[in-house]
Amino acid sequence: MTSIDLLDLTKEYGAVRAVDHLTCSIAPGRVTGFLGPNGAGKSTTMRLVLGLDRPTSGTAAVGACPYATLDEPLRTVGALLDAQAASGSRTARDHLRFLAASNRIPARRTDDVLEETGLAAVARRRIRTFSLGMRQRLGIAAALLGDPPVLMLDEPTNGLDPEGIVWIRELLRRLARQGRTVLVSSHLMNETAAFADHLVVLGRGRLLADTSLPDFIERHSRERVRLRTGDPVRLRAALLRRGHTVAEGGDGRWLVEGARAQDIGALAAQEGIAVLELTDEQASLEEAYFALTANQADFAAAPPASPTAPREV
Numbered sequence: 353m354t355s356i357d358l359l360d361l362t363k364e365y366g367a368v369r370a371v372d373h374l375t376c377s378i379a380p381g382r383v384t385g386f387l388g389p390n391g392a393g394k395s396t397t398m399r400l401v402l403g404l405d406r407p408t409s410g411t412a413a414v415g416a417c418p419y420a421t422l423d424e425p426l427r428t429v430g431a432l433l434d435a436q437a438a439s440g441s442r443t444a445r446d447h448l449r450f451l452a453a454s455n456r457i458p459a460r461r462t463d464d465v466l467e468e469t470g471l472a473a474v475a476r477r478r479i480r481t482f483s484l485g486m487r488q489r490l491g492i493a494a495a496l497l498g499d500p501p502v503l504m505l506d507e508p509t510n511g512l513d514p515e516g517i518v519w520i521r522e523l524l525r526r527l528a529r530q531g532r533t534v535l536v537s538s539h540l541m542n543e544t545a546a547f548a549d550h551l552v553v554l555g556r557g558r559l560l561a562d563t564s565l566p567d568f569i570e571r572h573s574r575e576r577v578r579l580r581t582g583d584p585v586r587l588r589a590a591l592l593r594r595g596h597t598v599a600e601g602g603d604g605r606w607l608v609e610g611a612r613a614q615d616i617g618a619l620a621a622q623e624g625i626a627v628l629e630l631t632d633e634q635a636s637l638e639e640a641y642f643a644l645t646a647n648q649a650d651f652a653a654a655p656p657a658s659p660t661a662p663r664e665v
């Protein structure tokens with residue numbers, strides 16, 4: 353089993369500390385979502401793991417070895433950093449064959465990964481004719497070429513159509529089930545919630561969270577109850593009397609912040625008020641992420657007003 357181990361990893365570019373004393377382990381057998389605002393240090397961390405940049409201090413290792421000491425690196429780590437990097441004048445097949453030959457990977461793997469990534473039909477087309485989504489698939493094909501135990505993918509869903517997004521979600525989960533270490537950066541929270549088991553979150557180069565997805569959501573969100581009642585006037589008055597904050601949740605439903613369904617249910621029963629619907633509402637990964645990273649973005653615009661944001665009543 354091969355993990356990625358970062359120990360006190362630091363990278364400075366002049367006055368900018370892109371990665372700041374980062375210590376964590378990316379474990380095998382699960383998909384780890386790598387999150388953080390723009391400029392948080394995700395790509396730099398991946399580059400340091402791949403030996404494309406040298407750390408200012410600390411270490412990055414794959415299976416206890418620095419990347420630079422790996423004999424056949426593509427057989428240990430498959431990475432997608434920049435899908436635009438492949439040479440446009442080659443065909444997809446030639447590009448992969450060249451990579452295979454230079455890493456002593458059997459040529460037949462080329463056809464396997466072309467098939468796996470849905471590119472078999474366009475394998476003889478020049479890469480410069482490829483759309484962004486096709487280039488992403490080709491980058492993923494290259495990452496899979498050496499059948500590596502570790503995969504690191506920077507924004508792999510970039511440019512993929514809805515079918516491609518479902519495909520990559522299933523691919524990532526399958527790779528993790530096979531016992532591989534899968535690290536995936538993304539800015540798409542719904543997507544990350546759909547494929548990640550675990551999260552590592554950076555803010556200004558520092559580790560903000562290293563925890564399972566359900567744990568992360570629970571830890572960084574408040575309890576909230578969604579309800580619908582046949583007697584809104586009396587229930588609202590009863591809730592306000594007990595100090596609850598009540599907000600409209602749309603569709604005639606209300607949200608009660610900082611409360612649990614069992615307590616609100618008991619209160620309604622005491623007051624003899626009919627409740628038509630009552631649920632503990634799970635926060636989304638996006639809400640939990642914004643709660644954690646609110647002050648961590650160097651380049652943040654004002655957060656957009658959510659169409660579903662509750663309005664106090």
Ligand SMILES: Nc1ncnc2c1ncn2[C@@H]1O[C@H](COP(=O)(O)OP(=O)(O)OP(=O)(O)O)[C@@H](O)[C@H]1O
Pocket residue numbers: 365368369370388389390391392393394395396397
């Ligand atoms: N080669 C470089 N020279 C100078 N500064 C750099 C270099 N590479 C990255 N940085 C700086 O390091 C910081 C971290 O950048 P990085 O690209 O790692 O962040 P990121 O989390 O991947 O961001 P994004 O989500 O926007 O891709 C940023 O402030 C960036 O400007």
